[in-house]
Amino acid sequence: MPPIPNRRVLFNEIPPADGYPIPGKTTVYDTSAEIDLENAPLSKDSILVKVICLSLDPYMRSRMRKPDVPGYVPPFILHEPISGHGVSVVLRSRNPHFKEGAHVRGFMDFAEYCIIEGDGFPMQSLILLKNDLQLPWSLYVGILGVPGRTAVFGWREYVKPKARGVAFITTGAGAVGSLVIQLAKRDGMKVIASAGTDDKVNFMNELGADVAFNYHTNSTKDILREHGPLDVYWDNVGGEVLDLALENAAFSASFVECGMITTYNSTNAYPFKNMFNIISKNIQINGFLTRTLLEKHEEEFLQIIPKMVGDGELKYREDITSGLANTGSALLDLLTGKNTGKSIVIVNEGNSIGRFPKSVM
């Protein structure tokens, strides 16, 4: 078979810290590369994969920086493909753990095909997917991937739910927030949840939120005053809303610092007024990275969550972009709140392998 096109998304330009990544400028869709699927050389332990789907995530913004700027994830390399969590199928293998035909989840390039070298971080991140429940592969970058684990691990580790207590969850219609709402309801809590559109508010109501509101058209301050005090605050946004949550916290509240998306495209620090409440209200405040809780909570996650998703007991939404060409605008949508649910790029056919769970919204 002659070489075939291998379309990719390249990191093209570092955006200013105070601004959004611009599609076609920060990242570009590249159609110039080719790959010989039969003869492309594979070093020891490496594999050649066909990418099925890729996850777009808020943390990717922090990888768009100069190489000498420190960060908790490595920067993207200029003029190389951007990378992220994805699912792919192995086409050729020199690795005994990942045989031809196997499906894998982990770090991979935003490309139609890629070689995952035997000795790097992407290979270390790879997990073999068995998918006994025959669910669409895209779930493995969403509710059964990092966002699902983030919600479940963070909730299990840091929240001591008080039945009939009050939990406030921001970006409640997103990949992480929508599952946190469901976990809080299952633990018997009253849930206040915010998001940026009325459509998202409807979704949060369907998930069982007791007080779902659009923070663009309602005052978060008034709503927290009316429905608080907060026993739990799940923070995905940081900034002013975190300050308001501190103001409205109950004594000994649990604050889970999962994300601060209001700060990702800006260098303006919010002038906090209520920080001393952390002490005076005895607030337990925990930031976390999902990977640090993997060892402790993974087994329970695998035993419980996939079956609940397959049975329709846990709901989710996906925001699908077909093909790599629109990756840049889909990432911008995620960072400006235009996504509705887990943002996923479907790269190659083969996503819908079996049945769709009952709860696809």
Ligand SMILES: NC(=O)c1ccc[n+]([C@@H]2O[C@H](COP(=O)([O-])OP(=O)(O)OC[C@H]3O[C@@H](n4cnc5c(N)ncnc54)[C@H](OP(=O)(O)O)[C@@H]3O)[C@@H](O)[C@H]2O)c1
């Ligand atoms: N700690 C960890 O290990 C970890 C792992 C995964 C994710 N996270 C964090 O979890 C949070 C949610 O991630 P996700 O993957 O589930 O994304 P998501 O909620 O599906 O999408 C991001 C959402 O953030 C909101 N948003 C965007 N810009 C905003 C702004 N300037 N102000 C307020 N809200 C804004 C938008 O929703 P609205 O319409 O509601 O504004 C947007 O839909 C992020 O902060 C992310 O960094 C943390």
